[in-house]
Amino acid sequence: MRLIMVWRNIHLTAISYSHYFPPMKRTPSGIAPVIQLRKRTTNSLYRQVYEGYRKAIVEGNLRTGQRVPSTRVLAVELGISRMPVLNAYAQLLAEGYFESRVGSGTVVSRSLPERSANPQPTARSRGAGQERRRVSKRCSPLAGAQSFSTARGLGPFTVSQIAFDCFPLQVWNRLVTRHARGLQAKSLDYGDPMGLKELRDGIAEYLRIARGVRCDAGQIIIVSGSQQGLEITTRVLLDPKDHVWMEEPGYRFARSVFASAGCTVVPVPVDAEGLIVSAGAKKCGHARAVLVTPSHQYPLGVTMSASRRLQLLDWAENNGSWIIEDDYDSEYRYEGMPVTPLQGLDRHSRVVYIGTFSKVLFPSLRLGYVVVPEDLVEQFRAARFAVDIAPSTFPQAVLADFIREGHFARHIRRTRLVYGERRNTLIENLSEGFGASVEMMGAEAGMHLAVVLNGISDKEVSVRAATENLWLVPLSSFYLGKNVKQGFILGFGSTPVLQIPGAVRKLRALLRSH
Numbered sequence: 001m002r003l004i005m006v007w008r009n010i011h012l013t014a015i016s017y018s019h020y021f022p023p024m025k026r027t028p029s030g031i032a033p034v035i036q037l038r039k040r041t042t043n044s045l046y047r048q049v050y051e052g053y054r055k056a057i058v059e060g061n062l063r064t065g066q067r068v069p070s071t072r073v074l075a076v077e078l079g080i081s082r083m084p085v086l087n088a089y090a091q092l093l094a095e096g097y098f099e100s101r102v103g104s105g106t107v108v109s110r111s112l113p114e115r116s117a118n119p120q121p122t123a124r125s126r127g128a129g130q131e132r133r134r135v136s137k138r139c140s141p142l143a144g145a146q147s148f149s150t151a152r153g154l155g156p157f158t159v160s161q162i163a164f165d166c167f168p169l170q171v172w173n174r175l176v177t178r179h180a181r182g183l184q185a186k187s188l189d190y191g192d193p194m195g196l197k198e199l200r201d202g203i204a205e206y207l208r209i210a211r212g213v214r215c216d217a218g219q220i221i222i223v224s225g226s227q228q229g230l231e232i233t234t235r236v237l238l239d240p241k242d243h244v245w246m247e248e249p250g251y252r253f254a255r256s257v258f259a260s261a262g263c264t265v266v267p268v269p270v271d272a273e274g275l276i277v278s279a280g281a282k283k284c285g286h287a288r289a290v291l292v293t294p295s296h297q298y299p300l301g302v303t304m305s306a307s308r309r310l311q312l313l314d315w316a317e318n319n320g321s322w323i324i325e326d327d328y329d330s331e332y333r334y335e336g337m338p339v340t341p342l343q344g345l346d347r348h349s350r351v352v353y354i355g356t357f358s359k360v361l362f363p364s365l366r367l368g369y370v371v372v373p374e375d376l377v378e379q380f381r382a383a384r385f386a387v388d389i390a391p392s393t394f395p396q397a398v399l400a401d402f403i404r405e406g407h408f409a410r411h412i413r414r415t416r417l418v419y420g421e422r423r424n425t426l427i428e429n430l431s432e433g434f435g436a437s438v439e440m441m442g443a444e445a446g447m448h449l450a451v452v453l454n455g456i457s458d459k460e461v462s463v464r465a466a467t468e469n470l471w472l473v474p475l476s477s478f479y480l481g482k483n484v485k486q487g488f489i490l491g492f493g494s495t496p497v498l499q500i501p502g503a504v505r506k507l508r509a510l511l512r513s514h
């Protein structure tokens with residue numbers, strides 16, 4: 001029998017150890033594993049001997065009842081004093097890996113279950129393999145769901161990517177340093193599940209003044225971005241099997257949240273005025289909730305008209321349904337007046353408003369907020385607690401200062417100009433390069449626009465484009481139903497003006513060759 005004692009040798013972990021360690025040898029007093037002791041390690045000799053045996057037993061290399069060498073023999077073989085071996089054996093005996101009988105020496109404990117060194121699937125595990133490894137029904141659809149796809153990289157057109165070059169890193173770093181230096185013992189405890197009060201105050205003021213959201217700090221819950229905001233909102237408002245309207249085409253990552261809650265998504269078409277409320281009412285009038293992006297529909301970019309907003313609010317009120325408003329990039333509007341969110345028009349507290357700092361600051365910050373109806377604050381607090389107790393305090397404190405000291409407002413003013421310029425350049429270049437052959441949509445706000453290009457396979461083109469460092473998200477991937485438009489979502493947030501003409505030329509050449 002070849003018994004191989006494998007040692008954790010950090011720099012060799014990827015290599016097959018059997019090439020490095022000779023087989024075990026049978027000594028008169030039992031089976032002696034080859035233990036290669038490492039001298040320059042913080043792991044004591046006793047620990048190395050103990051771990052070597054334990055691993056060999058757990059992995060089935062040493063069988064139950066097998067005799068092991070006496071401490072004296074092993075110490076001689078290893079060239080070490082007897083003390084570490086005695087300690088290791090004592091530990092293995094105490095934990096039940098070894099047993100020792102007077103007159104018969106020490107053996108691997110016979111009360112341990114037999115383990116095979118090379119486990120073969122049994123008939124039972126083969127036959128019922130899938131069933132025994134069953135995961136929840138709610139989780140199953142997620143495995144095939146999209147996360148960031150091939151259409152994401154550091155290059156032109158990447159969607160939801162900010163102007164990295166414009167972020168005031170020096171200011172941010174200064175605030176980070178200030179908070180790191182001022183950290184006190186009391187800062188180490190759990191924070192408020194609702195989030196840091198100073199941050200909620202700053203956000204409430206900003207939302208009231210700049211966005212027309214009706215709220216005070218008590219209604220704001222800090223979350224780790226819109227995605228978690230949606231997860232918590234779903235826990236509070238929806239039950240498995242509830243129907244939820246989603247815009248068609250719509251935000252793909254939101255589908256995963258509803259799917260994992262066991263809800264049924266009902267795709268409701270979008271036109272130039274946003275979600276067609278009458279179509280939703282016809283398809284599934286009793287839906288429990290609707291998720292909408294009225295300021296800048298994702299992905300088409302249209303702004304929901306006043307008439308549709310009022311229709312949607314009326315439907316929700318008449319039906320006892322909830323409106324989940326995802327207002328992810330409304331800081332950036334290049335044409336017309338800022339649009340009042342549904343939350344600001346809502347007279348019956350039917351709207352849950354979700355916002356994020358992923359676009360207006362940076363996505364790795366993982367901070368966002370939910371503005372909840374006053375009578376639901378307690379339920380939201382409890383759901384937020386269940387998800388992850390409380391948000392991390394440190395980045396909240398930094399952000400609270402960033403807002404309070406005016407850096408946030410300044411950054412928005414600055415980036416509005418930067419994105420506006422990038423957006424104008426992209427529109428000009430697309431118009432020059434493609435003329436009437438592309439339909440552009442949704443450029444009046446945000447950090448992306450949509451181009452509709454029927455007659456192509458947008459998925460194929462986007463895969464090829466990625467090889468040329470062009471990051472195109474296929475429009476067709478946002479549809480659930482069959483009536484699918486082909487085209488791309490083009491982000492302009494992270495592409496400097498000077499790079500845009502070249503990127504559009506590349507896109508043209510790619511489409512021509514396609």
Ligand SMILES: Cc1ncc(COP(=O)(O)O)c(C=O)c1O
Pocket residue numbers: 160224225226227228251293298326328355356357358363367368
């Ligand atoms: C429609 C929509 N909502 C929300 C977000 C932001 O999500 P998060 O705040 O989780 O980063 C995005 C980002 O791309 C988005 O496209």
